[in-house]
Amino acid sequence: MYSDFKIISTYYDTLYVNDREYGAEAGRVKDLLTRHGAPPRADLLVLACGTGGHIPYFRDEYTVSGLDLSEDMLDLARKKFPEVGFHLGDMINFELETDFDAVVCLYGSIGFVKTVENLRAAMNRIASHLRPGGLALITPWSTAEDFRDLIVVDAADRPDLKIARMEHVRLKEPNMVEVTFHHLLGNNNDVTYHKQSMEIGLFSREEYAAAMIDAGLNVVEVYTGKDVRGGAYIGKRVAGQVRKQ
Ligand SMILES: C[S@@+](CC[C@H](N)C(=O)[O-])C[C@H]1O[C@@H](n2cnc3c(N)ncnc32)[C@H](O)[C@@H]1O
CATH class of the missing domain: 3.40.50.150 (Vaccinia Virus protein VP39)
Known part of the structure; x- marks a missing residue:
């Protein structure tokens, strides 16, 4: 799945x-x-x-x-x-x-x-x-013509969930971008970290x-x-x- x-x-x-x-x-x-x-x-x-x-x-x-x-x-x-x-x-x-x-x-x-x-x-x-x-x-x-490596930074601030977001977007191969998500999640009196990479054509x-x-x-x-x-x-x-x- x-x-x-x-x-x-x-x-x-x-x-x-x-x-x-x-x-x-x-x-x-x-x-x-x-x-x-x-x-x-x-x-x-x-x-x-x-x-x-x-x-x-x-x-x-x-x-x-x-x-x-x-x-x-x-x-x-x-x-x-x-x-x-x-x-x-x-x-x-x-x-x-x-x-x-x-x-x-x-x-x-x-x-x-x-x-x-x-x-x-x-x-x-x-x-x-x-x-x-x-x-x-x-x-x-x-x-492909417009692509540039970049780091995205952003945040969400809701009463029940706070998120700090950085995403590293880089050219992995000539026709493949890798996005690595770094997300800090604050809820239930705790802060957790989620990291994940995805490939995008x-x-x-x-x-x-x-x-x-x-x-x-x-x-x-x-x-x-x-x-x-x-x-x-x-x-x-x-x-x-x-x-x-
Ligand atoms: C970044 S999200 C965007 C979702 C939505 N279009 C939006 O604007 O919020 C990408 C979506 O593409 C879906 N997806 C990825 N590969 C797919 C595929 N081969 N066929 C259908 N959906 C796919 C993912 O499950 C995900 O929901």
């Missing part, structure tokens, strides 16, 4: 999910989808939805479904949004019965597929779940665009505004071009 988010899921919302970033990001994503023709009350699939941080902002306009590989993250999402349909699955080989007007994958989660081959497989699965004219909106987190602009095009999607916009973390590749399914695999 996939367990990369087992521990982090227990404090993911406190540390990462906030109205300022998630609200602004989801708002812009809705604008972009509308601009490129998403219908009112569109059926939206949120890929790698995690704990569902974006879902409150999508529910007003769309019929939302979510998919994630982590049981731990999905359990939290299900508790928060019992009326939403969540699926346990892998971006690179998922097969759902429904097709969608739009599929989004946010906060750089696509990088968890790790390899270009898997990126292309994921894009194929996305395209084959889109109705003709349907939209894919994928945030790359960072592209780093793909070039050309690799993102080619993966979309080869999956049967026209790249209709590459959005670079800072309100969508990592920007966004937006592809539109050409009528009749994608065969269900």
Whole structure:
């Protein structure tokens, strides 16, 4: 069973999910989808939805479904949004019965597929779940061209849980970033330390665009505004071009 988010899921919302970033990001994503023709009350699939941080902002306009590989993250999402349909699955080989007007994958989660081959497989699965004219909106987190090593520092201060966060983001191999999380957690009159490393694939602009095009999607916009973390590749399914695999 996939367990990369087992521990982090227990404090993911406190540390990462906030109205300022998630609200602004989801708002812009809705604008972009509308601009490129998403219908009112569109059926939206949120890929790698995690704990569902974006879902409150999508529910007003769309019929939302979510998919994630982590049981731990999905359990939290299900508790928060019992009326939403969540699926346990892998971006690179998922097969759902429904097709969608739009599929989004946010906060750089696509990088968890790790390899270009898997990126292309994921894009194929996305395209084959889109109705003709349907939209894919994928945030790359960072592209190979834009990537720089960095150390992130941040904190969360809630009455019941305090977190000091440092994350070391470094190039491990030409196409692979390693993120090492150092989290100090203060609760129940105790302070504990959690350290964990994860690998995230780093793909070039050309690799993102080619993966979309080869999956049967026209790249209709590459959005670079800072309100969508990592920007966004937006592809539109050409009528009749994608065969269900
Ligand atoms: C950094 S979290 C982002 C979650 C959410 N998109 C957000 O913005 O809060 C990355 C998510 O990707 C999920 N994930 C990783 N690999 C995946 C895969 N191959 N297929 C589906 N989900 C995956 C993880 O379980 C985790 O929930």
